[in-house]
Amino acid sequence: MTKLIAEIKKRNSFLVTAHIDPDGDSIGSQLAMASLLREMGKRVLVVNEQRPPRKYRFLAHADEIVTRIPDGFTYETAVILDAASLKRLGRVSEYVQGKFIINIDHHPTNLRFGDINWVVPRASSTSELVFRLVRRIGVKLGGERASHLYTGVLTDTGGFKFPNTTPDALRMASVLVKEGADPSYIATQVYLSKSIDELFLLSRLLATVEVHGGVATMQLTRGMMKDTKLNTEGFSDHVLQLRGIGMGVLFKELDGKVKVSLRSRGEIDVSELAKIFGGGGHESAAACLVAGRLSEVKRKVLTQAKKLYGRDYLGE
Amino acid sequence: MTKLIAEIKKRNSFLVTAHIDPDGDSIGSQLAMASLLREMGKRVLVVNEQRPPRKYRFLAHADEIVTRIPDGFTYETAVILDAASLKRLGRVSEYVQGKFIINIDHHPTNLRFGDINWVVPRASSTSELVFRLVRRIGVKLGGERASHLYTGVLTDTGGFKFPNTTPDALRMASVLVKEGADPSYIATQVYLSKSIDELFLLSRLLATVEVHGGVATMQLTRGMMKDTKLNTEGFSDHVLQLRGIGMGVLFKELDGKVKVSLRSRGEIDVSELAKIFGGGGHESAAACLVAGRLSEVKRKVLTQAKKLYGRDYLGE
Structure with a gap:
């Protein structure tokens, strides 16, 4: 210094x-x-x-x-x-x-x-x-x-x-x-500065939660995101509220691509998974952009996650 | 000491x-x-x-x-x-x-x-x-x-x-x-230890948000709470995520009564409002139990809130 x-x-x-x-x-x-x-x-x-x-x-x-x-x-x-x-x-x-x-x-x-x-x-x-x-x-x-x-x-x-x-x-x-x-x-x-429309979007997002072994997923479709000016920063953290999971994923539908936001509680390094899809980030927060339809991208990411971390490690 | x-x-x-x-x-x-x-x-x-x-x-x-x-x-x-x-x-x-x-x-x-x-x-x-x-x-x-x-x-x-x-x-x-x-x-x-059913309940709760001047309300009806073992602790804080409000209220329907949980960001003393209905608590978190139907109790509490704090003070 x-x-x-x-x-x-x-x-x-x-x-x-x-x-x-x-x-x-x-x-x-x-x-x-x-x-x-x-x-x-x-x-x-x-x-x-x-x-x-x-x-x-x-x-x-x-x-x-x-x-x-x-x-x-x-x-x-x-x-x-x-x-x-x-x-x-x-x-x-x-x-x-x-x-x-x-x-x-x-x-x-x-x-x-x-x-x-x-x-x-x-x-x-x-x-x-x-x-x-x-x-x-x-x-x-x-x-x-x-x-x-x-x-x-x-x-x-x-x-x-x-x-x-x-x-x-x-x-x-x-x-x-x-x-x-x-x-x-x-x-x-x-x-604590959300608009009421952002809160309603969060409500709809939480309704999409699914648990696949130790991975929890959520998705924002283009239909849900009609008003693209809504701020979704921080939304990807919400899935970590669930107990017993090791990793949370938010899939956000964009034009022909899907933004995949990965979160972990620190036990697994999600940046490794992001790297496979050309993305990057930290151990506990990473992201990548994947071409394809939402359902397709979701299947690919979950398959890779299971290959990479193993079912056991994700604490099923 | x-x-x-x-x-x-x-x-x-x-x-x-x-x-x-x-x-x-x-x-x-x-x-x-x-x-x-x-x-x-x-x-x-x-x-x-x-x-x-x-x-x-x-x-x-x-x-x-x-x-x-x-x-x-x-x-x-x-x-x-x-x-x-x-x-x-x-x-x-x-x-x-x-x-x-x-x-x-x-x-x-x-x-x-x-x-x-x-x-x-x-x-x-x-x-x-x-x-x-x-x-x-x-x-x-x-x-x-x-x-x-x-x-x-x-x-x-x-x-x-x-x-x-x-x-x-x-x-x-x-x-x-x-x-x-x-x-x-x-x-x-x-x-971060919610069950998936608690997360779904939170999703449904956020869909009930209303803004009345500077007061934001949410409600849990008995229909929503079919599984009474779900933990709703902390739910009352969620409405404070909204910007521009001074106070948040959660109405939870019980048997012939409604539990009213009051939250403020510290600018108004919600324990005063709780006291009017026979409850108590802190400046920023208080509660009371009010007899009556949900819609009735909601009207009463909102009326008293406006009387007590004034519309202006709640930052409309």
Whole structure:
């Protein structure tokens, strides 16, 4: 961290970015990092391929995240957060070419593509790393940054329910709340802001649950998804509410393809299954896109799952 | 706390009890307290009106909680946990008559019915108080007690989502995880152990959601609840997933009566509304039992809610 801090101190202008399909940790760590750099007197621009999802827009300065670089903004350094590879930046990867790259991440699969790589797989979240950086540099946390970082650790630990809910993650959460993060307000924004139509869709989704051995499945057909603006983020976690299963799958019908979201409780590595179908992800959350009709894709995925993990292992 | 510890030290036999309709905090704090007393060389019996719900039976020694006193067990002291009044003990209140009563609780409405009363309304949970007691007495926490107390603070803060998620609650959680509580395993037991029929019932429940100004309602009719063994604990929280509402109500049809479960996000005090109908509870979670048909009870409760809080306050 000493070398990282030395590099930050001697540089003046920064692009701060993170992975596509932004989540609470990538947005939270970005906003806190940008705010830290500004407090250190740096020029900063926060760029992502996409704007933050609605539920994260309550965060201070979330509206300053842009999707392209405005004319005239020059920068020497790119800080890339929460991204295992440059490919994960989408279109933004072009912006970081030829720049000095600082890579801060907690994914074990990180490719160490930076000029400086600070990759800590045992950290709960990238926000936990930015938290440590703020403390080490000695800048006051403050309520805004505390809220950014709390949102990151809250969402990346699945609301303190995933196995990465470490003593360090919880102690950091305690400090952040003391510094002004409001846990109840943040949880409300992130988890409790569904529209009534989203709730009805969830109701219909839960009616499709099936159990196949240790695998539970759910499906969203195009008929159910008439209003495509409905937010289905987090829906794939619902099937894990069932006892006695090892893995949950959400099949979402798209145009000629099916998006397959895989979840496990940490005992099996669902990213292996995703890889077979050309996808990827984490041990406990992965996804792939499979061509074909829903019923067909479902059969293929279940067949592969049984081959890969075995019936016994899925706890029939 | 000094006087409390002195009393515990000089006494030999204890009945440990808590409120009816046991929850994670009452069971967790009871089991940890009993285990602490045993380690101090005391004779201990844990008694409740009801057995713990299935989802808490993973806790060590949960099967030792009895619902009546076995012949021959004598005791001089009753430790009453997480109960605001003796009435809240149900039938067990007879067992504590004439005994030396130690009252440990975090409900602001606690009636201080004990010979010693340790009531701390700003504590997140009764488990937080037992945690402090264990630390002060200087007994090692250990994995079992850590899991008991983690379950208590987890459930009483609504999975670290309610306003009582204080820095102290999170710091304690951090210590408990370090001492051996497994946050992911415990969350799975408590929140992710539904049967498929319970999931289907939840699906049907979500289909009944209505929004009336700032109040969201749901209902469980007797027709939906044909299998009365299904566990509906936690169902009342689901309506709070909706954005823009101030209060959620679950109406559950019973024999000639309706159980009304009230939830708020902390901005209004739903226990006031429960009191009008002869019920009670906390600011953010309260309940009452109202005679009459479901549609009738619903109209009455909504009318009173609007009178009490006003349309504006409920954030229409």
